[in-house]
Amino acid sequence: MDGNGRWAQMRGRPRLFGHQAGARRVREIVEACPDLGIRYLTIFAFSTENWRRTQVEVAGLMTLFRRYIQKEATALLDKGVRVRFIGDRDRLDPKLVGMMHALEEITSGNDLVNLTVAINYGGRDEVARATKRLAREVAAGRLDPEDVDAETLAHFLDTCLLPDPDLVIRTSGEARISNFLLWQSAYAEYEFTPVLWPDFTAAHFAEIVGNYSARERRYGAVLS
Template sequence: MAEQTEQRPICGPQHVAIIMDGNGRWAQARGRPRLFGHHAGARRVREIVEACPDLGVKYLTIFAFSTENWKRTQAEVAGLMKLFKRYIEREARALLENGVRVRFIGDRVRLEDKLVAMMDELELLTSGNDKVHLTIALNYGGRDEVARATKRLAYDVSVGKLSYKDVTDETLARYLDTRVLPDPDLVIRTSGEARISNFLLWQSAYSEYEFVDTLWPDFTRHEFARVLSGFGQRDRRFGAVKA
């Protein structure tokens, strides 16, 4: 069989966001517990991150745990929190050496102190990197993010730091978790589901979407490259009409 080759998209997306769905179903199809699938999904993250420079992706944002995921069983939530700590411990050195800058977005208040400390440490450790910007959405929800941003903005208005007359969509964007990031050009959701699940609601207003049937643990760098290649065929008008 001929070796698969990857072509860097001519006009590919700079910022790709991914809803990594299908870990549980992947595991259940193999007669294994759901957490087995989450561990497989974590390993897939490394492959996709490492593929980004060759594919021209500067920013990658992944949806790791939503504000709604607390509704899952206590055992699964506890297993996921343990997995996040394990991921940071195991991947920190590789992320640093590969030039990846890591950021976390989401509400950290509900997360345990040890995990938050590890997140802070990884952000600081990789703060000098610029090859790939990896943003991990952890205890994140788009509506929650906008609500938290609005509270901060309202406070600044109340203490006179900002006039209500100066509040625009650009002003609010400066209070979002993603304020230092460009909006995503492309949002990918794996596993065949066609919904956005409260992910980057504000930021993805003009993003392109790609819904793929592949479960996340099976989403290889080759399929990633294929999806990115298709992005260059899209006509992005941002509400305008070409003359």
């Protein structure tokens, strides 16, 4: 969901103004999912690299996350959205972590849309943490090293309960993946749009999903 800061600066406003607008856009995109046949949506809210931003921006984002959970919890529950969070929670404020856990719990019975929010997430960090957990299982004798393969490692990832993504969309014209779902996106289709995230409407979303549906996916094979 890239482009919040630039969107705000283009309007002579602070970057946090753009993040607030971006947070409001999330609701529209989530609500568009059922009509588009999308059951799983993952949004990249805060990366492991985003800690390098100014203290003011980081603190503002953390406050925005707390407010979003408070404001949207009832609507998400009522609309059949199940919320999960991925990423390393150890560095996050305990109050925010508690709110994240509570939202996961109260929406756990929903299944219309599975919304996954990546906070303090990085693809490399996720694989490193998964590898540590796997290594502990091997060291404890609960896992034979000879049995370790790609499928085994996937069971230790943050996304172990989720399907791999079919389509990855990046807004704002940046053409890179920025450490997002590196393992899971091995065969995902990519779409890069110049639209800044606060301007990314359900119509933009539907157009990209429509373009995706026309693609032929080979998964490394040659189709006749």
